[in-house]
Amino acid sequence: MAKEGHKYIFVLGGVMSGVGKGVVTSSIGLLLQQKGYPVNLVKVDPYLNVDAGTMNPTEHGEVFVLRSGLETDQDMGNYERFLGRDLTNDDYMTSGMVYQSVIARERALGYGGKCVEAVPHVRDEILRRIESAAAYNGSRISVIEIGGTIGDFQNALFIDAARVLKMQHPEDVLFVMVSYLPTPGTLGEMKTKPTQTAVRDLNSYGVQPDFIVARSKEAVDEKRKEKLAISCNVPKDHVISAPDIGSIYEAPLNFEKDKLGDSLLDSLRLPEKRRASLAAWKKFALAAVNTKAPEINIAVVGKYFDTGSFVLADAYLSVIEAIKFSAAKLHRQAKITWVNSKDLEKAGPKVVTQMLGKFHGIIVPGGFGETGIEGKIKAIRFARERNIPYFGLCYGMQLMVVEYARNVLGLKDANTTEIKKSAADPVVDVMLEQKKHLADNKYGGTMRLGVYPAYLKKGTMARAAYKKELVEERHRHRYEINPAYVKQLEEAGLVFSGTSPDGVLMEIAELPRSEHPFMLGTQFHPELQARPLTPHPLFTEFIRAAIKRKRRK
Numbered sequence: 001m002a003k004e005g006h007k008y009i010f011v012l013g014g015v016m017s018g019v020g021k022g023v024v025t026s027s028i029g030l031l032l033q034q035k036g037y038p039v040n041l042v043k044v045d046p047y048l049n050v051d052a053g054t055m056n057p058t059e060h061g062e063v064f065v066l067r068s069g070l071e072t073d074q075d076m077g078n079y080e081r082f083l084g085r086d087l088t089n090d091d092y093m094t095s096g097m098v099y100q101s102v103i104a105r106e107r108a109l110g111y112g113g114k115c116v117e118a119v120p121h122v123r124d125e126i127l128r129r130i131e132s133a134a135a136y137n138g139s140r141i142s143v144i145e146i147g148g149t150i151g152d153f154q155n156a157l158f159i160d161a162a163r164v165l166k167m168q169h170p171e172d173v174l175f176v177m178v179s180y181l182p183t184p185g186t187l188g189e190m191k192t193k194p195t196q197t198a199v200r201d202l203n204s205y206g207v208q209p210d211f212i213v214a215r216s217k218e219a220v221d222e223k224r225k226e227k228l229a230i231s232c233n234v235p236k237d238h239v240i241s242a243p244d245i246g247s248i249y250e251a252p253l254n255f256e257k258d259k260l261g262d263s264l265l266d267s268l269r270l271p272e273k274r275r276a277s278l279a280a281w282k283k284f285a286l287a288a289v290n291t292k293a294p295e296i297n298i299a300v301v302g303k304y305f306d307t308g309s310f311v312l313a314d315a316y317l318s319v320i321e322a323i324k325f326s327a328a329k330l331h332r333q334a335k336i337t338w339v340n341s342k343d344l345e346k347a348g349p350k351v352v353t354q355m356l357g358k359f360h361g362i363i364v365p366g367g368f369g370e371t372g373i374e375g376k377i378k379a380i381r382f383a384r385e386r387n388i389p390y391f392g393l394c395y396g397m398q399l400m401v402v403e404y405a406r407n408v409l410g411l412k413d414a415n416t417t418e419i420k421k422s423a424a425d426p427v428v429d430v431m432l433e434q435k436k437h438l439a440d441n442k443y444g445g446t447m448r449l450g451v452y453p454a455y456l457k458k459g460t461m462a463r464a465a466y467k468k469e470l471v472e473e474r475h476r477h478r479y480e481i482n483p484a485y486v487k488q489l490e491e492a493g494l495v496f497s498g499t500s501p502d503g504v505l506m507e508i509a510e511l512p513r514s515e516h517p518f519m520l521g522t523q524f525h526p527e528l529q530a531r532p533l534t535p536h537p538l539f540t541e542f543i544r545a546a547i548k549r550k551r552r553k
């Protein structure tokens, strides 16, 4: 049963995917929230993986970890960044999750001897999940994005569930179709036909869009709006033009100009509680696209570079955004350069200097496996010896410790056992409880995931950045700093400035400021909690150090 008076907005894609359904969903969420309605955003992913944790980031983009530890799609990260709050497990579903619940219930005789079928049982489970997300946290409006496009065979059950909800609650459910209007180079004219066809496809499910968000290179003109309105059966003022923009953070501002928020509320028969307060957002969005702000050059040294440069941004999405937020706060624009760790591996000292010497800051982000590892370690050594601000995220912290052990402590065969099981000095080792998971091939959802507390040591950079003693950060890893080496590393000058409350797990490593302007690594992923209006303090300190580096040079 749907929650009494609760409203649902489904966001569906027509024509092709990748044109910004996620941004539309996030923007609608922000607008309605700023107009006084508590909102929750739901991502539906049609694939059969139970969660996103087992997917390669080059193919599917970054794995975004919720506070709870659920490994989800990168869109969830955008949702959280736009709403400025944490989302929950209920806000994410995959076909795999849905089927897993149905099958588990069938095995437990939960269907009382009935034949269990896609319709109605799988569809009902989808509806149950949408309801359970709606029930959470006093939400008044759910905005639900269905991944992929309308035409995808695998989306049929999700669209059918949405149709049923609309049939049962005609006044409470809206459909927003995000479509694409191509302008073929040979014609030089924007075409509406693919959108018309996509609407017809949607109609064949028994669903009529209430709004069409028309994505295109240039703004959609009145003539084409009229054409879409007439042929797609949508009021003209519900055809929203969404041309390409400089940054996704401008989208809600443009939609507000087009009164999308008001029209949605009207259509849902909800009064506007207040004008959307977007002043702080606007200030941030303008700072984020200010091309006049001085540049700061940041190298991200990673390995997920195989499928062409356009995937990079997706594989490290939250890292890029976290850098941008802190740069905008400090009135800088960050220019990010991807450095392939595999190329560094082959490079001699001269080439390493050429490749890295020009940067004001170096980041080694999270990662898995041995590809490009020695290249990352080279980059870390370079940053340490040349006093270039360095920020290591998860793997980037573990490798920072390996580098320190090798080159400062002189433990030449120091390594992480992820790379070399027989290392003479396993300074990074698999966590005890992880050994069994690996032995049993239990990879899905078994890492150390989600939020854990850490205590910060007085007098450290970490403590000064956060300005508090106890922090909570999100994790995703199987390996940790080997406790057997902590004392030695500390004696050699490395400071573990953040630890688990029992003092066993090292959560932050840094060099004292007297030794290096900013050399810090975190076992967690700070980028997952960086938000436009509340940039992450460690990223901000890193960028601050990079600014100083630029000045000194």
Ligand code: GLN
Pocket (backbone or CB within 6 Å): 365, 366, 367, 368, 369, 393, 394, 395, 396, 418, 476, 477, 478, 479, 480
């Ligand atoms: N591969 C490392 C581990 O499992 C680091 C993981 C990461 O960077 N997220 O511990």
